[in-house]
Each structure stands twice: as C-alpha cells, then as structure tokens.
Amino acid sequence: MSVAKSEFTVQNAYSYNQKDARRWILSHIWRYKWFFIGAVLFSMIDFFSYSQGPVQVGRAADEILNPTGDTALIHIGLVLLAVLMTSSFAFLFGSLLVETLAQRIEADARQELYISLLGKSQTFHNRQRVGDIMARATDDVKQLNFMLSPGLRFIYETVMGMAVPLIYIAFIKFELLLVPAIFLVCYGIAVRRYVRRLNPVMQSQREQFGKLNAGLEETISGIEIVKASVQESYERTRFRRNARLFRDYFVKQGQLEARYLPFLLYGIALGFTFLHAMVLYRNGSVTIPQIIAVMGLMNVLRFPVFISIFSFSLVQLGIAGADRILHIVKAETELDENAGGHRHDIQGNVTFENVTFAYEGKDNTPVLENISFHIEAGQTVAIVGQTGSGKSTLTQLINRTYDVSTGRVLIDGVDVREWDLTKLRSQISTIEQDVFLFSRTLAENIAFGAPDTPQEQIEQAAREAQAHDFIQSFADGYETKVGERGVTLSGGQRQRIALSRAFLSDPRILILDDSTSAIDSATEDEIQQAIRRAQQGRTTLLITHRLSQIRWADVIVVLDHGRVVAAGTHDALLRTSPHYRRIFARYDVDLPPLETPDAEVNAETAAREPEVIA
Amino acid sequence: MGFIMDGLDAEEYDRQYTDRDxxxxxxxxFRPQAKRMGLVALMIVLNSLAYTGLPIYISNSIDRVQENTSTNTLLTIAAVTILLGSLGWVFNAVRRSIAASAVGNVVLHLREDAFDAVVKRDLSFYDSYPSGKIVSRVTSDTQAFSQVVTLTMELFSEILMVVLLVSYLMSVNIRLTLYVLALAPFIVVTALAFRKIARQTVTQSRRINAEVSAHIQETVSGISVAKTFRQEHAIYGEFLDVNKRSYQINLRTGFVFNSIFPILGILSGIGTVVIVYAGGLTAKDGALSAGDWFLFVQGLQMFWFPLTSIASFWSQFQIGLAAGERVFALIDAEPKVVQTGHDELAQLYGAITFENVDFRYNEDEPVLKDFSLDIKAGETLALVGHTGSGKSSIARLITRFYEFQGGRILVDEHDVRSLNLANYRAFLGIVTQTPFLFDGTVRDNIRYGCQDASDEDVLSAARSVAGGDWLDNLPNGLDTEVGERGSNLSMGQRQLVALARVLLQDPSIFILDEATASVDPLTEALIQEGLDTVMKYRTSIVIAHRLSTIKNANRIIVLREGEIIEQGNHEELLAQNGHYAELYNTYFRHQSLEYIEESQRLFSAA
Incomplete structure (x- = not known):
C-alpha cells in the first residue's frame, strides 16, 4: 500500500482561467460560447419581434381609422401572429440555451473542484472542515448556476427590453425618445439606491432568522437544564427579544419593498410620454395609430423594470460563490513531496529533538514546546494529558501532517523532512478517534484499495482485530453494507474494522487514538485483545483513556500545556509525578512515597528517562 | 420567478380543526390588527381602481384627443394619467407597509404563544417530538401561516382588478369581452398542468441533489483512507457518474421551468391576435372606438398575469392553513404534569419517599409498579441495573419532569404534587449524561441557574470543583467560549462546567446520571474529585456507571424490571453473589484495579 501523491490529474481535462473569479466565470462561459451567443441572438430576435407587436397594433389602428380594404386587417393579424409566435419561440429557445449553459457550468465547476480536492494533500484535508467543502460543492456551484440562469439572462433581457422598444420609438418619432431617455437615467439611479438600501436589511433579516432558530433549538435541546434550573422566564425573554428583532427587520424590508421607486418613475414617464405624443399629434407630426404604438411600446418597458431588481443580487451572489470555489481550487499544499528523498523500510525508532510547534496564522502560542523523547523500535508509548494538551498534534508531526516549527522529528535517525513523503506515510498508519467507513460492504472496507484480496486474508485480519465475531453476527456477514438497514456500528466496532485494515496493510508505526469506550466488560476484553495484538512487532503511539494500556505501556509521556511534564514507566511515574499519581489516587493503590516532588517541573530530566529504561 | 411553482415542497398533513374553529x-x-387590515382593504380597492383606471383612461383619452386638442385638455389628460399612476403607486406602497406591520405583528404574537406553550410542556412531550420539528413549528410554520394573509390580500386585489376590468369591458362590448374570457380556462389549465409536471421533476431534482451531496460528503470525509489506498480514480469515476446524472435531471427540471412563460406567452399571443382582428372588424363597423379597441388589446395582457397566480392560489393557501393548524395544535396540546398546589418551601432537607408509585411512559410498558423507597436526607444512593430497569425513571420522577399514575412521592413529608415547581426545582441540582451547555462563555454557563450570582461566586464555585485545576486548561479560563452545545470543550470539561453550575445553585438534592463515555484519565480524576465536593452533605442520587461512585455510595439499590431486588453496600452485595454480582461482571469488572493490573497477563499472551 502506498500513500497517494498529492497530485491527481485527469487527462484531457479542460483548463480554465483561475486568475480571479470574474475571469474564471468568463472562461467557463467561453467554453460554451456558441450556447451563449445563440442565447443572446435568440433574445434579440425575441425583443425585436415582441416590440413589433405594438407597431403592428398601431398599423391595425391605422387600418381601423383609415380602412383600405377587407383583407388588410387579416393581413396585419397574420403578421402580428407571426411576430408574436416568433417572439415566444425565440424566448423559449433562448431560455433553454442559457439553462443548458448554466447547468453545464454547474456540473463543470463541481467537477473542477472535485478534481482539485482529490489532488490536495492530506494536510489540506485535515485542516479543512467537511461541511465547508460541502457548501462549496453544492450551494456555491448552484449559486453559479442561478447567476447564469436566470441572472445573466435577466441582465441582457433588461438591456434589450429597454433598448429595443426605445429604438422602435425612435423610428416612429425621434423626439418621443426624450421622456423615456430621462426615465432610464432616473431609473438607473433609483435601482442602485434601492439595492444598496435593501441588501443590508435582507442580510440582517436572514441572520436574525438564523439566530431565532438557533436560539430556540438550543432552548429545546437543553430543556432539561432549563427546567431543572427554573430558567423558563429567562429563555422566554431571550426568545421574545429575538422574535421581536426579526419582526422589526421583516417590517423594515416590507416598507423598503413597498417604496420601490422605479414603478413610480415608470408611471410618471408614461404620463409625460403620453403628453409629449399628444402635443406632437396636435402639431400634426404624429398620428393616432402612432400614439397607440408608442404607448404599447412603453408597456413593453414594464417587464425589465420588474426583473432588474433580481439580476443584481444574483450576479453578486454568483461572484461570491465563484470566489469561494476558487479559494479551494487554488489553495496550495505546503508540504512538498520530496520525491527523491530517503526511501527505506522503517525500523521504527522515533526521536523528538527539542520540538516546538505553533499553528500558522493564529496567535503563535506554541501548541507544543521543547518536546524531546526517544522511542525504540517496537516499543509502545502511551501519551497522557488533558484535552488541549497537544497529544494529537504531537502524533501528527510524525507522519508530517504538520511540520515542526523548530527542532527535529527523526525516524530511524533521519529527519522526517528528508524522507520521501510517500514512502514515509505508507509505513505509518493512523487510526483516528472517528473511524471513517465507506458505505460499502464490511469486506470492501477492510480490504479498501486492494479489491483482489482473497476472502481468507480478509477474515484472518478481522480475526486478529477481534472483528470476525461481530461481523458474523450480522445477517449478511462480511457482505453487510455500512449504514444500511439499521446496521450501525459502535465506536468500538468501527475501531476494530480499522484495526483489521491495519493488519492487512502492516504498517511499521501505528498511531492509535483510542478514545472509544466499552460499556460492558466483554467488549472491553475484545478491544484490549485487538489492540494488544496490533502493538506486537511495531512501534505504537497510543493516545488512550484506558488505564490498563497506560499502566503497561513501555513509556508513558505525560503532556500538560504542550510540555512534557513527566515520562517513564508506570512504576517510575507513580514515584515521581504528582500529575500521574492523581489518576490512580481513586483506586486503593498503595502509592509509593513521592520521591522528588520537583522532578515533574524539570521536563528535560524526565524526558531522558525512557532512554534509561530502553 | 415562477410564482406558479411556489409551495411545491408541501407535505400532506391531517386536518384537525373544523373550518369554523x-x-x-x-x-x-388578527383582531388586534383590525384597523390596519381595514386600511389595507381600503388601499387594495383604491389601488385596483387606479390600476384598472389607468389604461381605461388612456384609451378614452386617445378617443378624446381626436376631437379636442386644446392645451387645457392635453394638460388635464397628462395630469390625470400621472396622477392615476402615482396614486396607484402610493396606494400600493401604503398597503404593503401596513400589511408588513400587521403580518409581522401577527407572526410575532403567534410565535410568542407557541414558545410559551412549548416551555410549559413536560419532558414526555420532548421525548415524542424531535427538537427540529418543534423548532420548525415555532419559526417556519408561523412564517408559512403568514403567507395565508399575504396570499389572501393578493388574491383579493387580483380578483378585484379582473372583475373591474371585465365589467368595464362588458359595458363597452360584450362579444369581445367573451373572447377575452374564453382565454381564461386555457391559461388556468396550462398553469395547473405545469404545476403537476414541475412537482415531479422537482422531486427528482431534489433526490439527485441529495445524492450528489451524499457522495461528496462521503468521499471528502474518507479522503485520507482513499489516498492511503490509492483509490482516487475509482472514486472519481463514481463522481463523474453522479455528476452527469445530476446534470441531466437538473437540466430537465430547468427546461420545464423555462418553458412555462414562453408557452403562456404563445397563448396570450393567440388571444391578442384574435382581439386585434375581431375587435378591428367591430371597430371598422363603427361599433367600437379606436381607443376602446386599444383598451381590449391592452386589457388582455393585464388579464392573463393575475390569472396564472389565481390558478396557483388554492394549493398555496392550503399549505399556509395547514401550517397554521400545526402551530395551533402545538399551542393547544395539554401538559401532563399538573400541580395541585403551589406550596413554597423555605428550606429543603432532602428526604424523599416513594409510596406505592406506579409509573409508565405509555400504556403498554409499566416501568414502576407499586414502587416504594425511602431516601434519608444527606444519603448518597447509587442506582444500578440493566437498561430499562427503571433507574432513570426514579430520578425523573423526583425532578417532576414526568407525571406518575399511582401512589405518592413525598419530599420532606410534602406531596411533590402540592409544591410550587419553580420553588421546588431550585433546590435540585441535576447533571445529565451528556451535560448540555449553552452557547456563550464558561462563566455564563456556570451562572445559568443563578443569573444574579456575582463573578466572585462563579469563580469560587468553579474553584471548588477539583481545586479549579481544570480552569488552567481552558484557553481563556472562565471567559472561554464553549461553542454551540459546548462543542469547543471536551466531554470531560463539559462535565466539570456542569458540576460547577450545580455547586453555584447549592442544591439540597443532587441527581447525577453518570456518563458512560470515557474521558481522559486526568480529567476523570478531576471529575471524581469534583463529585466528592458536590455530594458532601447533600442527598445524592446517582445513576451509576462508574465503579468508584458505587463503591463510595452509602447504599446501592439494585433494580430489575422496576423492582428493588437487592440493596446494601458494594462488599455485602458482591458477597451475596446475586444480581449485583452479575451486573458487576457485566459492566464494572473492567473498571477495577485488579483488571488493570491483570491485563498484561490476560492479553499479551494472546
């Protein structure tokens, strides 16, 4: 088994411009440029024919006022029918083209993101929250979709829906453009102002709804404590405050929306256009049918006035989504592969030399400080400490999930940074607190990555991990699918499936975060047995809550606030470490007298102890 | 977009209320909002008049201009046109603002009532309904209910407009009006048919979207395993397959949604042509003026837009009503725990007596039958037994979270039913298996039971749990944010905070449901030290999962199927070699020092 390289590439993958969100979106659209150009063309046809409608109605009015013959009206009616049908079908085809474009880009963007996720290193994935990635692969790509359809469509429809009727009006009588032109300018200003004022209110309203929900959810989940502490009235006050704030935002949004100014402007523009047309009619430069046509064209403007509100926010949301997707796609792996590095079989000697580690970016308080200890090949080390003392981080330095800030971590005397990363990681196996199982059969989960493993070998590994018996107890045995038909595995069972995996892949160094707890003694026996067997013949680092494993570890390292405060065997620590004695104080142990009360403070002396023992 | 498709994700719910109720x-x-609603109704009427009046006035004016082009006439016409347009806008704006306040207030009022009803429920209610569903009734269903109001107003105004328009058109020309009306059934049928198709495709889309999410969730969560075993290509293949299906299904849904407006457009286009032609013939005969003819052409377009929304009104209205019913059902549910009196106690010593108590959660499963037990003030009592033996029920009855069916429970000789619950519960301190913390700081959480406690009191309560050593391990001490449900803290740290919370309350009776989950040995030691402090001088009832607690108890009650079958201390009971011995071997053996010491011999040979 070998750890994958952090590159995962797909042949013939289309490459997009990932420089920034706008360019990225454009390069996605560019891939389907013909769809886009087609959609815009159809939309142009749509609006030119749709605006022909009022023009033809004007012609019909002319025919009514000044009849020319019996067939003329039929003729105009047929032209009108053709014009309106052309418009509807062009609208239909244009929409379908943009929809196809949008759906394709959603799928493409998700694929692009997915490929990049597969290519990221473990370091990246260890740091990234799954929920966060999920949001980008589902919501953000959807946002991108909506931005194109209907967002992008709304934009060019707004442009055309305003430009085309105006062009027709200009053809009827150029002077009549005056009022609509002034209207357009005012309209632009009004919409801008409207969006700017509405957005923050909507945002606050959404947030407040989230708060209201979360607060109530909390009260209900903690209802036992609420009732036991007699805090019903406190919770009621809190809820009412949240509900009232939400009401305020709701009302405020309603009031802002009620005063959507562009509709008023439109009404005024309609009146002035009418006046202008009538004045021109009095001068004799415009006819009644022309007035009818112009008023009909003004009606066409109503639609863009209505839709343009949405297009702005859709585009904003789409660009924000694209930004978040790109952020993941472009994130770089900090650890280099070191492909030409040290490639040997690991013996299993692990040495920490004055290791200090702090996460980047945060306040730089070291998580681990000046850690030194040595583990001989094949030894078992138990790491003991409270939550937050740095236990997991310490083990993550061994397989280079993180690199040390100062000092060195050596395996078989070679700095881990000099090892070939693939070679290094393939020989170190980590079983974490939450063991992940795929929704496949148990056999496939055990032999994950080696589908051809014979059934006997799978069963053998499961037996060694004490998993065989409980697997057999399921109706479908090894063919049981994880997560189906109510088959849920307990933490202890998941852990033993992971141990089976480890028995198959046979790592030289095993890191085990063993925080599962057994409710009954029989299960405890099985877990103990499995872990004891896994320890044999390999260097093992245990982060464990099990006193029986701590008790019998070759070396126990006691961590406190990122420092080694004691290290040694059980007997030695009982004599020297007050921290360690505290654990056993509850048991009726005859604690030996504390020998050197200040030994614990001197981490360096303590850290040297294991070498003496080894 | 697509208001025709609104509210498609509704479920069918049983109707529980008569229409009249x-x-x-x-x-x-709505009674408190009566004035507002009256004003809203008035505004709707005025707005409808202005909105339908505008095209009618314009078309009339077109006829007038042909006869009279005096400056006065033109200015009057323009002024009236602008006035009608502006008034329509003003009426609409006033209507919407007032409606927003009225609806906002109704929803607020409804939410407050729903919340009050929810906190009054006893815990049996919370057992039967998941918290998510309760939350959605209080927040989302109330919101959905408000839709009924908005919808009714919209419908009212749209019907009014259609009626006004149609009656005016009728008065002008009946035959042409019938042509316009003939279009209505086509539009309604098309809109309803689209709803049906859309309902199907949306369901499929939702399903495939869930599948995509599930796939990504799984592969991202398990990516380290996939990488370790070099399975990226297999996973990528699966992704491509899901992604492609998602594309196809979503494209189909998109096509359906994008077709509705063009197809309705085709219908209204045909209608327009019919009116232009038929109306044109009528006008040529002189039976219709050019202006009125134009009104018919415009009227058609004003007509079909409201029609489509009227078509989708009924189902949305039902959804809103159903939501309202769910909220009312929540408000009307009766609490089961009923107090007969409101006696307040100045002090509680903590003697508890169960007298022939019968208790069951539901009809079929009796939990306690004719159960009697005396707990002395200051005693530490451990309850042990298999799951379902009734040990948690005893604690829950003392806290009065559930109603019992027979017998009596006395606290310091008072019937627990006669007590003022708020007063009584203030004497109880409860720590549950998974201690619940509220979002906020550690300090806020310790103070939760006594909101007016000073900072010094909080600090000293925290210090008295295990000497306060655990505080040093919190990044910001008492000011550490615990996160949602305490997620920033480890399970052990949460227990310590819960213990400090109880200590600040200084209860007379302490109830502990011990956690089965293991915590790191150092924290475990701290918790045990903390428990020693809390249990001192108090009546303590512990549902025990830890050997050390049992050993320290004054008395162990061994329960089986709701009956006390053995009691005594650890050594006595173990010597009896009865049910306790069996429980010990099943649950507690592996926590003993002997086991720890023997484990090397037991397992290394394997």
Missing amino acids: LVRRIAHY
Whole structure:
C-alpha cells in the first residue's frame, strides 16, 4: 500500500482561467460560447419581434381609422401572429440555451473542484472542515448556476427590453425618445439606491432568522437544564427579544419593498410620454395609430423594470460563490513531496529533538514546546494529558501532517523532512478517534484499495482485530453494507474494522487514538485483545483513556500545556509525578512515597528517562 | 420567478380543526390588527381602481384627443394619467407597509404563544417530538401561516382588478369581452398542468441533489483512507457518474421551468391576435372606438398575469392553513404534569419517599409498579441495573419532569404534587449524561441557574470543583467560549462546567446520571474529585456507571424490571453473589484495579 501523491490529474481535462473569479466565470462561459451567443441572438430576435407587436397594433389602428380594404386587417393579424409566435419561440429557445449553459457550468465547476480536492494533500484535508467543502460543492456551484440562469439572462433581457422598444420609438418619432431617455437615467439611479438600501436589511433579516432558530433549538435541546434550573422566564425573554428583532427587520424590508421607486418613475414617464405624443399629434407630426404604438411600446418597458431588481443580487451572489470555489481550487499544499528523498523500510525508532510547534496564522502560542523523547523500535508509548494538551498534534508531526516549527522529528535517525513523503506515510498508519467507513460492504472496507484480496486474508485480519465475531453476527456477514438497514456500528466496532485494515496493510508505526469506550466488560476484553495484538512487532503511539494500556505501556509521556511534564514507566511515574499519581489516587493503590516532588517541573530530566529504561 | 411553482415542497398533513374553529383562531390573532387590515382593504380597492383606471383612461383619452386638442385638455389628460399612476403607486406602497406591520405583528404574537406553550410542556412531550420539528413549528410554520394573509390580500386585489376590468369591458362590448374570457380556462389549465409536471421533476431534482451531496460528503470525509489506498480514480469515476446524472435531471427540471412563460406567452399571443382582428372588424363597423379597441388589446395582457397566480392560489393557501393548524395544535396540546398546589418551601432537607408509585411512559410498558423507597436526607444512593430497569425513571420522577399514575412521592413529608415547581426545582441540582451547555462563555454557563450570582461566586464555585485545576486548561479560563452545545470543550470539561453550575445553585438534592463515555484519565480524576465536593452533605442520587461512585455510595439499590431486588453496600452485595454480582461482571469488572493490573497477563499472551 502506498500513500497517494498529492497530485491527481485527469487527462484531457479542460483548463480554465483561475486568475480571479470574474475571469474564471468568463472562461467557463467561453467554453460554451456558441450556447451563449445563440442565447443572446435568440433574445434579440425575441425583443425585436415582441416590440413589433405594438407597431403592428398601431398599423391595425391605422387600418381601423383609415380602412383600405377587407383583407388588410387579416393581413396585419397574420403578421402580428407571426411576430408574436416568433417572439415566444425565440424566448423559449433562448431560455433553454442559457439553462443548458448554466447547468453545464454547474456540473463543470463541481467537477473542477472535485478534481482539485482529490489532488490536495492530506494536510489540506485535515485542516479543512467537511461541511465547508460541502457548501462549496453544492450551494456555491448552484449559486453559479442561478447567476447564469436566470441572472445573466435577466441582465441582457433588461438591456434589450429597454433598448429595443426605445429604438422602435425612435423610428416612429425621434423626439418621443426624450421622456423615456430621462426615465432610464432616473431609473438607473433609483435601482442602485434601492439595492444598496435593501441588501443590508435582507442580510440582517436572514441572520436574525438564523439566530431565532438557533436560539430556540438550543432552548429545546437543553430543556432539561432549563427546567431543572427554573430558567423558563429567562429563555422566554431571550426568545421574545429575538422574535421581536426579526419582526422589526421583516417590517423594515416590507416598507423598503413597498417604496420601490422605479414603478413610480415608470408611471410618471408614461404620463409625460403620453403628453409629449399628444402635443406632437396636435402639431400634426404624429398620428393616432402612432400614439397607440408608442404607448404599447412603453408597456413593453414594464417587464425589465420588474426583473432588474433580481439580476443584481444574483450576479453578486454568483461572484461570491465563484470566489469561494476558487479559494479551494487554488489553495496550495505546503508540504512538498520530496520525491527523491530517503526511501527505506522503517525500523521504527522515533526521536523528538527539542520540538516546538505553533499553528500558522493564529496567535503563535506554541501548541507544543521543547518536546524531546526517544522511542525504540517496537516499543509502545502511551501519551497522557488533558484535552488541549497537544497529544494529537504531537502524533501528527510524525507522519508530517504538520511540520515542526523548530527542532527535529527523526525516524530511524533521519529527519522526517528528508524522507520521501510517500514512502514515509505508507509505513505509518493512523487510526483516528472517528473511524471513517465507506458505505460499502464490511469486506470492501477492510480490504479498501486492494479489491483482489482473497476472502481468507480478509477474515484472518478481522480475526486478529477481534472483528470476525461481530461481523458474523450480522445477517449478511462480511457482505453487510455500512449504514444500511439499521446496521450501525459502535465506536468500538468501527475501531476494530480499522484495526483489521491495519493488519492487512502492516504498517511499521501505528498511531492509535483510542478514545472509544466499552460499556460492558466483554467488549472491553475484545478491544484490549485487538489492540494488544496490533502493538506486537511495531512501534505504537497510543493516545488512550484506558488505564490498563497506560499502566503497561513501555513509556508513558505525560503532556500538560504542550510540555512534557513527566515520562517513564508506570512504576517510575507513580514515584515521581504528582500529575500521574492523581489518576490512580481513586483506586486503593498503595502509592509509593513521592520521591522528588520537583522532578515533574524539570521536563528535560524526565524526558531522558525512557532512554534509561530502553 | 415562477410564482406558479411556489409551495411545491408541501407535505400532506391531517386536518384537525373544523373550518369554523380555524377561522376563529385566525381571527383571534388578527383582531388586534383590525384597523390596519381595514386600511389595507381600503388601499387594495383604491389601488385596483387606479390600476384598472389607468389604461381605461388612456384609451378614452386617445378617443378624446381626436376631437379636442386644446392645451387645457392635453394638460388635464397628462395630469390625470400621472396622477392615476402615482396614486396607484402610493396606494400600493401604503398597503404593503401596513400589511408588513400587521403580518409581522401577527407572526410575532403567534410565535410568542407557541414558545410559551412549548416551555410549559413536560419532558414526555420532548421525548415524542424531535427538537427540529418543534423548532420548525415555532419559526417556519408561523412564517408559512403568514403567507395565508399575504396570499389572501393578493388574491383579493387580483380578483378585484379582473372583475373591474371585465365589467368595464362588458359595458363597452360584450362579444369581445367573451373572447377575452374564453382565454381564461386555457391559461388556468396550462398553469395547473405545469404545476403537476414541475412537482415531479422537482422531486427528482431534489433526490439527485441529495445524492450528489451524499457522495461528496462521503468521499471528502474518507479522503485520507482513499489516498492511503490509492483509490482516487475509482472514486472519481463514481463522481463523474453522479455528476452527469445530476446534470441531466437538473437540466430537465430547468427546461420545464423555462418553458412555462414562453408557452403562456404563445397563448396570450393567440388571444391578442384574435382581439386585434375581431375587435378591428367591430371597430371598422363603427361599433367600437379606436381607443376602446386599444383598451381590449391592452386589457388582455393585464388579464392573463393575475390569472396564472389565481390558478396557483388554492394549493398555496392550503399549505399556509395547514401550517397554521400545526402551530395551533402545538399551542393547544395539554401538559401532563399538573400541580395541585403551589406550596413554597423555605428550606429543603432532602428526604424523599416513594409510596406505592406506579409509573409508565405509555400504556403498554409499566416501568414502576407499586414502587416504594425511602431516601434519608444527606444519603448518597447509587442506582444500578440493566437498561430499562427503571433507574432513570426514579430520578425523573423526583425532578417532576414526568407525571406518575399511582401512589405518592413525598419530599420532606410534602406531596411533590402540592409544591410550587419553580420553588421546588431550585433546590435540585441535576447533571445529565451528556451535560448540555449553552452557547456563550464558561462563566455564563456556570451562572445559568443563578443569573444574579456575582463573578466572585462563579469563580469560587468553579474553584471548588477539583481545586479549579481544570480552569488552567481552558484557553481563556472562565471567559472561554464553549461553542454551540459546548462543542469547543471536551466531554470531560463539559462535565466539570456542569458540576460547577450545580455547586453555584447549592442544591439540597443532587441527581447525577453518570456518563458512560470515557474521558481522559486526568480529567476523570478531576471529575471524581469534583463529585466528592458536590455530594458532601447533600442527598445524592446517582445513576451509576462508574465503579468508584458505587463503591463510595452509602447504599446501592439494585433494580430489575422496576423492582428493588437487592440493596446494601458494594462488599455485602458482591458477597451475596446475586444480581449485583452479575451486573458487576457485566459492566464494572473492567473498571477495577485488579483488571488493570491483570491485563498484561490476560492479553499479551494472546
């Protein structure tokens, strides 16, 4: 088994411009440029024919006022029918083209993101929250979709829906453009102002709804404590405050929306256009049918006035989504592969030399400080400490999930940074607190990555991990699918499936975060047995809550606030470490007298102890 | 977009209220808003008049201009046109603002009532309904209910407009009006048919979207395993397959949604042509003026837009009503725990007596039958037994979270039913298996039971748990944010905070449901030290999962199927070699020092 390289590439993958969100979106659209150009063309046809409608109605009015013959009206009616049908079908085809474009880009963007996720290193994935990635692969790509359809469509429809009727009006009588032109300018200003004022209110309203929900959810989940502490009235006050704030935002949004100014402007523009047309009619430069046509064209403007509100926010949301997707796609792996590095079989000697580690970016308080200890090949080390003392981080330095800030971590005397990363990681196996199982059969989960493993070998590994018996107890045995038909595995069972995996892949160094707890003694026996067997013949680092494993570890390292405060065997620590004695104080142990009360403070002396023992 | 498709994700719910009851309930919430609603109705009428009046006036004016082009006439016409347009806008704006306040207030009032009803429920209610569903009734269903109001107003105004327009058109020309009306059934049928198709495709889309999410969730969560075993290509293949299906299904849904407006457009286009032609013939005969003819052409377009929304009104209205029913059902549910008196106690010593108590959660499963038990003030009592033996029920009855069916429970000689619950519960301190913390700081959480406790009191309560050593391990001490449900803290740290919370309350009776989950040995030691402090001088009832607690108890009660079958201390009971011995071997053996010491011999040979 070998750890994958952090590159995962797909042949013939289309490459997009990932420089920034706008360019990225454009390069996605560019891939389907013909769809886009087609959609815009159809939309142009749509609006030119749709605006022909009022023009033809004007012609019909002319025919009514000044009849020319019996067939003329039929003729105009047929032209009108053709014009309106052309418009509807062009609208239909244009929409379908943009929809196809949008759906394709959603799928493409998700694929692009997915490929990049597969290519990221473990370091990246260890740091990234799954929920966060999920949001980008589902919501953000959807946002991108909506931005194109209907967002992008709304934009060019707004442009055309305003430009085309105006062009027709200009053809009827150029002077009549005056009022609509002034209207357009005012309209632009009004919409801008409207969006700017509405957005923050909507945002606050959404947030407040989230708060209201979360607060109530909390009260209900903690209802036992609420009732036991007699805090019903406190919770009621809190809820009412949240509900009232939400009401305020709701009302405020309603009031802002009620005063959507562009509709008023439109009404005024309609009146002035009418006046202008009538004045021109009095001068004799415009006819009644022309007035009818112009008023009909003004009606066409109503639609863009209505839709343009949405297009702005859709585009904003789409660009924000694209930004978040790109952020993941472009994130770089900090650890280099070191492909030409040290490639040997690991013996299993692990040495920490004055290791200090702090996460980047945060306040730089070291998580681990000046850690030194040595583990001989094949030894078992138990790491003991409270939550937050740095236990997991310490083990993550061994397989280079993180690199040390100062000092060195050596395996078989070679700095881990000099090892070939693939070679290094393939020989170190980590079983974490939450063991992940795929929704496949148990056999496939055990032999994950080696589908051809014979059934006997799978069963053998499961037996060694004490998993065989409980697997057999399921109706479908090894063919049981994880997560189906109510088959849920307990933490202890998941852990033993992971141990089976480890028995198959046979790592030289095993890191085990063993925080599962057994409710009954029989299960405890099985877990103990499995872990004891896994320890044999390999260097093992245990982060464990099990006193029986701590008790019998070759070396126990006691961590406190990122420092080694004691290290040694059980007997030695009982004599020297007050921290360690505290654990056993509850048991009726005859604690030996504390020998050197200040030994614990001197981490360096303590850290040297294991070498003496080894 | 696509208001025709609104509210498609509704579920079918049983109707529980008669229409008359429902109307009465709804009216109750709107009565305080009566003035506002009256004003809204007035505004709707005025707005409809202005909105339909505008095209009518324009078309009339077109006819007038042909005869009279005096400056006065033109200015009057323009002024009236602008006035009608502006008034329409003003009426609409006033209507919407007032409606927003009225609806906002109704929803607020409804939410407050729903919340009050929810906190009054006893815990049996919370057992039967998941918290997510309760939350959605209080927040989302109330919101959905408000839709009924908005919808009714919209419908009212749209019907009014259609009626006004149609009656005016009727007065002008009946035959042409019938042509316009003939279009209505086509539009309604098309809109309803689209709803049906859309319902199907949306369901499929939702399903495939869930599948995509599930796939990504799984592969991202398990990516380290996939990488370790070099399975990226297999996973990528699966992704491509899901992604492609998602594309196809979503494209189909998109096509359906994008077709509705063009197809309705085709219908209205055909209608327009019919009116232009038929109306044109009428006008040529002189039976119709050019202006009125134009009004018919415009009227058609004003007509079909409201029609499509009227078509989708009914189902949305039902969804809103159903939501209202769910909220009312929540408000009307009766609590089961009922107090007979409101006696307040100045002090509680903590003697508890169960006298022939019968208790069951539901009809079929009796939990306690004729159960009697005396707990002395200051005693530490451990309850042990298999799951379902009734040990948690005893604790829950003492806290009065559930109602019991027979017998009596006395606390310091007072019937627990006669007590003022708030007063009584203030004497109880409870720590549950998974201690619940509220979002906020550690300090806020310790103070939760006594909101007016000073900072010094909080600090000293925290210090008295295990000497306060655990505080040093919190990044910001008492000011550490615990996160949602305490997620920033480890399970052990949460227990310590819960213990400090109880200590600040200084209860007379302490109830502990011990956690089965293991915590790191150092924290475990701290918790045990903390428990020693809390249990001192108090009546303590522990549902025990830890050997050390049992060993320290004054008395162990061994329960089986709701009956006490053994009691005594650890050594006595173990010597009896009865049910306790069996429980010990099943649950507690592996926690003993002997086991720890023997484990090397037991397992290394394997």
